[in-house]
Amino acid sequence: MDGFPLKITEAVCLGTSLAISGICYYLYRKSRTTVDKLDDAPQLTVNRQLKHILKVTPGACLQYAVIEGTVQPVGEPLTSSYQKEIAGVLKKFMLREHRLVWNSLSHTWTDSERVVHQRVNVVPFMLVGPDDTSVRVLYPLQASGAHMEITHEKFHQVNYSLSDIVGQYLSGEKLKGQLETEEMLKVGATVTGVGELILDTDGTLCLRPPSNCSQYFLSIMDFDTLRANQASAAVWWKALAIGFALAGTAVLLWVGRRYYYHLKLRWEREQERMEFERLQAEAPRARSAITGLTDSTEDHIENACVICLSQPRNCILLDCGHVCCCYNCYQGLPRQQCPICRQSINRVVPLYHA
Ligand SMILES: [Zn+2]
């Protein structure tokens, strides 16, 4: 693309849309792989049979399996700090600060959130099947999926004095308040676990994060809902990847269209020049007619080109009709504009004197 400038906005739009499309495609592939792995994972019932299945499995380990059971603590359970009757095995306390920040671009107050404090407590627990067979859940904090329920939520609003309000408008920041939440995985909740299932040397069944980099799930939803959520996430990522790829293609087409017109213009000027040269070379008589000068008057200053002052004026600029320059100087004009009246030049024709 010699001499063809790619505008900075076009380059930025193209780069951004292709980069976002790439990220979305990567996330789509990841969600799709997770869905495929969930489809391939055997769904097992937590009962006495499970130990026998693992005993005959090589390495006493199933790399990716789905189980469902009721949450029971191994020792003493945790209790909610706000509702003493609620017992759980995982407890997460979070304090978030909500602020309104003045956005000088959009001239509005926008909400911003920041985690001020977070505390997680966990006690060993297991998933218990219908016949009291249990599976120990290892590293539950590494699991994704919705397995916590909100047990407490309270927003502490801030009361302002007049001086606070003045200060807020000067600083461009308003403190709205603090939101405290407590989430728990409750004892007795039915949980779907997807991960690596092993039979330990002491005969304990354990569920742990898969060693083959598959996703580890603990969820209070049933398996079908869990799978459907992953599948819909994959669809969304795919749609976004296609959308951004299309946006990138649109920018490319736009640039291509501009490049096409650029080439077309160059080709047209080249054709115009060849036509001019052909007319000049065709007959010496015609040439003198074009120049409008005889050999004896070649230095006649009145008819000289206004740009180079040495060549005769030999072309008519249209649509304004000015005869002011030679063809070489016309081709050298930085813009397609008449040097006399600044009107744009649509066509140029040789000058003939009858
Ligand atoms: Zn000239």
Ligand SMILES: [Zn+2]
């Ligand atoms: Zn003109």
